[in-house]
Every structure is written in structure tokens, then in C-alpha cells.
Amino acid sequence: MPVSGCMDREALEATARALAAPGKGILAADESTPTMGKRLAQLGLPNEPGLRREFRETLFTAPGMEQHISGVILFDETLRQAASDGRGMAEILESQGVIPGIKVDGGAHPMDDAPGEKLTAGLNDLAERCAEYYELGARFDKWRAVITVGEGLPTSPCVQANADALADYARISQEAGLVPIVEPEVLMDGTHSIGRCYEVTECTLNRVFSALADRGVHLPGILLKPNMVISAIDAANCAGVDEVASETLRCLKATVPADVPGIMFLSGGQSEVEATAHLNTMNAQGGGPWELSFSYGRALQQSALQTWGGDAANCAAAQAVFVQRARLNGAARYGRYAAGMESEWTNR
């Protein structure tokens, strides 16, 4: 149990390195209960704890997932749930050498005096919650800030307030023995160009790293989870894979210190194939001084969720779909993914 106010730098660095290990990435399975409800509603299913558990247990027990998945981010409910064999979810992951993590932010809420913008909540009791999560087996955590791009947005106070909250969270997490995943997400919603995404991402990351430095956060003991630099979903011109990869690398090299061990991208609304292709191209273009990896939610789960469909009889098929997606992203970690591999199945 870490001593409050102290920081075990070596333990944090070892966990961060393990999470960013070559060929592996993180599964973000930390959807809040309302968000999980939306996913289940797509399948015509009710938002019940048993169904949420069943889908997540299906993923966590998929044979071979540990070859490509280094850690899983859980939601509070899941960390406390028992699997069908009575073991805790964290125990199931640990038994396969997969590191359990936990979402600790309290969600993004409308920000005072900033119409259309949000600030992430959850700092008040964070130290106590981190201590409890460590006891429950978590070794890393996640805090997501959202930055909206639009007419006159984002505003400087919104970017700064979110950067400050991310830095406070990171410091508190490290003192509790948890590796913080620092996630400033510039949203893909809207019509903005890749150039505008670049500007906003660069400004946001600069503010975040300045705030982290101010708080004395130990950079070799964090992971960054950024958006890629990409055209908005409804942009008039959609940048291609090579441009997304090169602009993302250019932006990260301009803003992210080399002693951050890993950059674990979110998928943010990209399709499964796009998210894999973009990561692959960045690594094929030579990457950077950090590991370039994934911490995808939708882009790792979408097809598996459809295949499962709420029917226990489909669990094995859903597991195969999930492991295939993880394997392709594992290949993208080395720049070795090719579209033709989408139809090559080695695990069934």
C-alpha cells in the first residue's frame, strides 16, 4: 500500500512500461452505466447489471487476448462485480497477466460561464477513491477531459481548467500508486478541418504538459491518451490515412516530452478499421520517442458486441472477433498491419 504523499517512482514506471509493452495495448471497457445502456439499446437489450457483466466477462476471458491486451480500464461497477465463477473481475484479468485499471473521473459536466463547453468533475474525494481502488487491485486509472471544437470554441479558460484538473488528478493518482492515463480528448464532432484539429490539439497538449510540470507529475510514470489529429466527422474534406498519421506525429513531437513512455490513442468515433490503419501508419512512418499504442473502446468492442448480441450462445464467437481485432491492433503496433489481414483468422 503506497504511503500517502509519497511516490514510488520505480513501481509507477514499471507499470507504465508494462501497459505500453511492444505488440500490446489497452482495452477501454469503462463505459459508464448510461453509456453502456446506449450500446445495449443498439441491440434491443435492457441496461441490466447482469448483461453488462456478461458482455465484459466475455471479453476478459477471451482465450489469447492477453497476447495483445496489456491492461483493461474498468468502470467502478465492474471492478466490484463477481464473474460467473465467483472470482472478481480484477482477479480474472490478473490471472492472465493483464493489468486492471479504473476510470476515476466523474464525467464531463457543463462548465460555468462557458456555454457549450464542459469540465470534468471528480477531484473532491479522489485521493480516498484511489486508495480504495488500489486495494481492489487497480494499478492504473483514467481521467477524460473533453474539448469541443466549434464556432469560437474551445475557449482558453475551458482548455486551462481541464488541463489543471488532469494535472491534479495525475498527481493524486501517482501518490496513490496508480499510473494515471491522462486523456485530453479533442472531440471529432462537427465540421472542422484536420488543420483546426491540429491547432486545438497542440494548444491543449501544451497546456496539459505545462500543468503536469507545475504539479511535479513524474512523466515516466504516466501514459497519454490523446485523440489523433483528424478531420471532424462532418468535415467537407476528409484527410486520408497518411495525412492523419503524419499530422498526428508532427503534433505529438511538438508537444509531448520524450520521457512519457507511451501514447495510447482513443478511437473517438473512428471505425475499427480506420483506428487500426491510422495507428499502423504512424508506426510504419517511424513513430516517435514514445511507444505508440491503443486504448480503444468502440474500435475494439463494436464487432464483438454485435456478434454477442446478448446471447450466451454467441460468447465464443464474440471472443474470437474481439481477439482478432486486438491481434490486428497488435500488428499495427509494429506497422505490420495490412487490410488483407482483416479476413485472415488465426484464432478460430
Ligand code: 13P
Ligand atoms: P473510444 O476509443 O471509444 O473513444 O473510447 C476510449 C475511451 O476510453 C474514451 O474515454
